[in-house]
Amino acid sequence: xxxxxxxxxxxxxxxxxxxxxxxxxxxxxxxxxxxxxxxxxxxxxxxxxxxxxxxxxxxxxxxxxxxxxxxxxxxxxxxxxxxxxxxxxxxxxxxxxxxxxxxxxxxxxxxxxxxxxxxxxxxxxxxxxxxxxxxxxxxxxxxxx
Numbered sequence: 224x225x226x227x228x229x230x231x232x233x234x235x236x237x238x239x240x241x242x243x244x245x246x247x248x249x250x251x252x253x254x255x256x257x258x259x260x261x262x263x264x265x266x267x268x269x270x271x272x273x274x275x276x277x278x279x280x281x282x283x284x285x286x287x288x289x290x291x292x293x294x295x296x297x298x299x300x301x302x303x304x305x306x307x308x309x310x311x312x313x314x315x316x317x318x319x320x321x322x323x324x325x326x327x328x329x330x331x332x333x334x335x336x337x338x339x340x341x342x343x344x345x346x347x348x349x350x351x352x353x354x355x356x357x358x359x360x361x362x363x364x365x366x367x368x
Contacts, residue, residue, distance in 0.1 A: 233354045239277050240347035243270055244340050251337045254328050261324040267336070270343065 250266050257263040 231354060231358070234351055235281065236274075236278060237347040237351035237354070239281070240274060241344055241351070243273050243277065244344035244347065247340045248337065248344070251333050251340065255330070255333050255337075258326070258328045258330060258333075261326060263326045263328060265328050265333075270340070 247268065247270055250268070254263075254265050254267070
């Protein structure tokens with residue numbers, strides 16, 4: 224039988240996004256739990272790089288950042304020139320300062336990362352719900368005919 228859900232690339236991407244966001248939330252929670260542990264160093268990963276790598280591994284095709292023009296009316300893809308340099312790179316993942324006890328966990332940084340990750344998870348969940356709703360309406364309309 225044909226599986227509509229696992230064959231949908233949008234649902235697959237949102238599933239991977241939610242999985243990676245959950246993993247990142249666990250790392251952030253671990254960092255916050257160790258805020259007073261002497262010598263503890265913050266652990267993190269670049270969500271965007273992990274998602275691109277995950278999707279490239281699963282599909283074996285071009286990465287999502289390499290857009291294909293399938294119609295002459297499509298706009299040409301523009302690199303992420305609007306983003307500040309160093310955004311979400313491995314350099315910006317490390318905290319700026321270390322305390323006297325060797326711990327480098329920053330409550331402000333972890334709270335900001337947690338909020339961003341929660342928004343990412345919520346957006347992925349909303350997009351997945353929209354895709355599943357579309358499938359539901361397609362199936363319902365097909366049964367009506």
